[in-house]
Amino acid sequence: MIKAVVFDMDGVIFDSEKLYRKHWMITGAEYGISEETMRELCNLIAGSTKERNEKLLKSRFGEDFDYDTFRGKTMSRMDQDILKNGVELKPGVVELFCYLKDNGYKIGLATSTQQERAQRNLTNAGIIEYFDHIVYGGVVANGKPAPDIYLKACEDLGVRPEEAMGIEDSLNGVKSSATAGLYTVMVVDLIEPTDEIRPLTNQIYDSLFEVIELLQKGV
Numbered sequence: 001m002i003k004a005v006v007f008d009m010d011g012v013i014f015d016s017e018k019l020y021r022k023h024w025m026i027t028g029a030e031y032g033i034s035e036e037t038m039r040e041l042c043n044l045i046a047g048s049t050k051e052r053n054e055k056l057l058k059s060r061f062g063e064d065f066d067y068d069t070f071r072g073k074t075m076s077r078m079d080q081d082i083l084k085n086g087v088e089l090k091p092g093v094v095e096l097f098c099y100l101k102d103n104g105y106k107i108g109l110a111t112s113t114q115q116e117r118a119q120r121n122l123t124n125a126g127i128i129e130y131f132d133h134i135v136y137g138g139v140v141a142n143g144k145p146a147p148d149i150y151l152k153a154c155e156d157l158g159v160r161p162e163e164a165m166g167i168e169d170s171l172n173g174v175k176s177s178a179t180a181g182l183y184t185v186m187v188v189d190l191i192e193p194t195d196e197i198r199p200l201t202n203q204i205y206d207s208l209f210e211v212i213e214l215l216q217k218g219v
Helices: 017-030 035-045 050-061 067-085 093-102 115-124 148-157 171-180 209-216
Strands: 004-007 106-110 133-135 164-168 183-187 203-205
Touching: 004 148, 017 035, 017 067, 035 050, 035 171, 050 067, 067 115, 093 106, 093 209, 106 148, 133 148, 148 164, 148 171, 164 171, 171 183, 183 209, 203 209
Parallel strands: 004 106, 004 164, 106 133, 164 183, 183 203
Antiparallel strands: none
């Protein structure tokens, strides 16, 4: 029986993956990287950690590739975009939070985003108080797709992994949640489920409203 729901943040709670992708693509173009290559890389880096993504890009472009500068330009531009224009919540987020609170579920967050940026965006959106526990990027030894962050979230919430649902939109996130042993729901955002990912999911949905319907059935 599900007692807690653990959310990813970008692409699940916030409609922010499109912003990440927009600004990764701009930076890639500045570095002469083709759109096709950047689209492929965006699918691979979504939901993962800075350290893992640095290894990925250096494996693609060479050990002398200055990932810190590349990432810094992207994140600075994206932060300015959000500061100016805000970031929208995904449809169904507030409704799902309210359903969970009203029905006694615990709510957790397992995000690869660093605390300062994540906390700022959650606070500005007025939703940070919904969470019983938050695990930010860099807290666990191994980020997504390793299971550590979901195991930590379940530990903090006081539930066993099999008593929790993980909601993800990225390939790395699905792997993390499933490997940790959570009931794993992929809510599709920009990345379509692959043949590798489908068997790791318990459900694949297009909307968070479908998660409410699932919980109402008593999963």
